[in-house]
Amino acid sequence: MAGVRAPKILSVKDQIAEQIRSDIIAGDLAPNTKLNEKELAERFGLSRGPIRDVILQLTKEGLLISKNNCGASVNSILDPKLQKLMIKLRREIEVFAIEQLKDKLTANDVADLESILDELQEAFERSDYTEVTKIDISFHNYLIHKAGGDELVNIWYPYVMRMRLNYKRITTGEECVNEHRVILDALKDGDISAATKAIKANIK
Template identity: 30%
Template sequence: MAAKESGTPKVRKRTLSSVVTSQMRQRIVDGTFPPGSQLNEVELARRFATSRGPVREGMQRLVQEGLLVSEPHRGMFVPLLDESDIADLYYARAAVERAAMLRLVDQGVTAATVANLEQALGEMAAAIEREDWGAVATSDLRFHELIVDASGSPRLSRMYAALAGESRLAINILVGSYDGRTDYLEEHAKIFELLVAGNRSGLLGELSRHLQTGQDTATKNSRGAVADSAAAVRDTTT
């Protein structure tokens, strides 16, 4: 007589890899694995109680997302964005967001898009009210992502999704600057108003100012982060 199958199905390798990837991604995004830190495959496999295969697959996926970098003969590291990285990231974001906004203005903003953006602004306002700066960062990225997706261009959406990981790392650098910024919500509300009104020139000007402010602040804050990381490396080698 055949043995009775267990009521708990085995987790497929692909599914397990996805779970491990999600866990690593979350820890990078929330700062548990801080910028500049090295991730060890064996230690992560032990942490997640799995074999090294799913961890290795997850690491490769996060390299593609820009949340890890592979350094030959050294290993895998959480990126520490420097001034040139931040400038290039915001340059790429601006190119995609401008194209999406212009297309969206030309085709008209739907009621569904208006509702989605209002919800994102409401979530941002609530997060600012309770001083939950991580949630502010999440709603910030969500607001911009909604605009790109609303343009109806799958290619722009894919391009923007490819920037999502590094964008979150850059916004994490900004988190410390959110406290006391009463104009942060106002910047996004202004972009929303100009978008709905179809004001092309005003919209592009406001987007440019918004992204430049983010780039300047992230660049300033990253200098301290790079210095702190360099000091930490020196401490571990002395």
């Protein structure tokens, strides 16, 4: 049915990665916190092999950093100058994506994106800010993937995840949802200039 997205079926490793991702976004795993493979294996009831795979995945995403003989730890907060650079690079990628989307969104795409915004509103109403962050990312991820597939997502994703470690922007649910709705409305109207302006206003 249009507008109802099928739930994703995640592998065990993906579920664990999602949980650790949530712990980092929520601040339960603070920057520079060391991850203990043995403790994680016990927590999730797995051998250390799958845990190593998850750590490698999250390192590629920019959430963790691995050093020889020191194991993995949560990445540090970015220096303000680097954060500014990250924002600039992310904006450039997303503006590029928006330019590829002219006349590309189908009715099903629009319905999926509307559904994401409904989920975003509901997460704000529950004051579930970890979920808000993840849904916010999923909205942008949808557009990036539609514009350039996995290749463009793989370029973009580490920037957005690394920026989240510095995420201090406070906004109301209404403001956040409206910012994303302006992006979607402009795309629905085929107004790439307005959509580009809205993306730049959202990424800050």
